[in-house]
Amino acid sequence: MKIGIYGSSFDPVTNVHLWTASTVAHRCKLDKVIFLPCSSKRKDKQLHTTDEHRWNMVNMAIQNNALYEANDYEMKQEAWDVYTEKTLAHFSELYPDDEIYFIMGADLLEDIGAGKWHNSEELVRDNRFIVMARNDIDMLKVISHSPLLRNHDDGHTFHLIDKGLAMEISSSYIRDEFAMEGEPRYLLPESCYQYIKEHEIYK
Template sequence: MARYGIYGSAFDPITYAHLWTAWTVAVRRNLDKVIFVPSSDYRGDKGRKLTAGKHRWNLLQLAVADNPKFEASDIELKAEAWEQYTHDTMEHFKRMYPHDEVFFIMGADNLANISSWSKGEELIRENKFIVMAREGYNMLEIIAKDPMLRNYELDHFDLLHKGLNMEISSSYIRDEFSVGGDPRYLMPDVCYEYAKKHNVYVKG
């Protein structure tokens, strides 16, 4: 039985923190594969239009190409944000891997509001999660205080308490590019070169 981790984010752009986090989770939890799932171009929770999916997808593919444990899926990217919820994405991968274990990878900040997500109760009830620690979030306390989360057994949530607080902000990289800065060492070289070549984050 294989073990798959589904890692969803805007990846706008993907950073070394995303890659390091995915690798650390894969190693610590013996995952055979981490599947990166970039979100649709418009996510209401972000309150802004994301960078064109074409560029985010190309950057992501460049970033994961040299690691056989990593791959990318455009299941959400090619759908409208209101047509493909996280619950639907997980159902898709469970159908793909019916005899394997499939986990949703997320941060403690998302654990704090997952109950309010669309199809949130079904998502929580029907899936298992690997939850990464975030500064300022007590994961056990979040579960204990949330009526929906505590309705389900704690073994739905595999809590990683230490060592996953590397912070490289995608927004910082976007801002640096937009003002003529040079965030070269915050992302893989191939992604940096692509972003520079195509002026992905240059305003105007």
């Protein structure tokens, strides 16, 4: 099997998250996409609701798609021990006979190439990545300008995807709309929209 690990805050999960996962799965012939909400304990994340609410919304959003699965591995880790390298090692052990891919945006590829991630060398050496285009980022240039990335570019490590459509509706936009009593209804799954209204999240 080919499995994509899709980590994000999902605060809240949006239709763009679902569309991105679907596009990546179709283009890369993935058999499964695992939605991996990050931990609220992480110092580099400023989250706007609880792990419980984010977890509930992700599960609601994906419940009708057999290709999608949610996993709370990172939510359960201590903040000091959450690293992508360790997370991917966990899933490689969980699925020893399958191909594991980390799904990320080109902006994160830049950061890894610059050595900003924990154990960047081991992370790139031991894993495979599906990298989605971001506006104004030349992914091939990012790889060629980073000794770390280009020396591990064996034709299999990085699968570069131009989604072909700029959908930049963000979770922060949706949060702002809820906070200002706007109407973001069709930017996220209907079940999540109703859940946010019911629990008065992002007020």
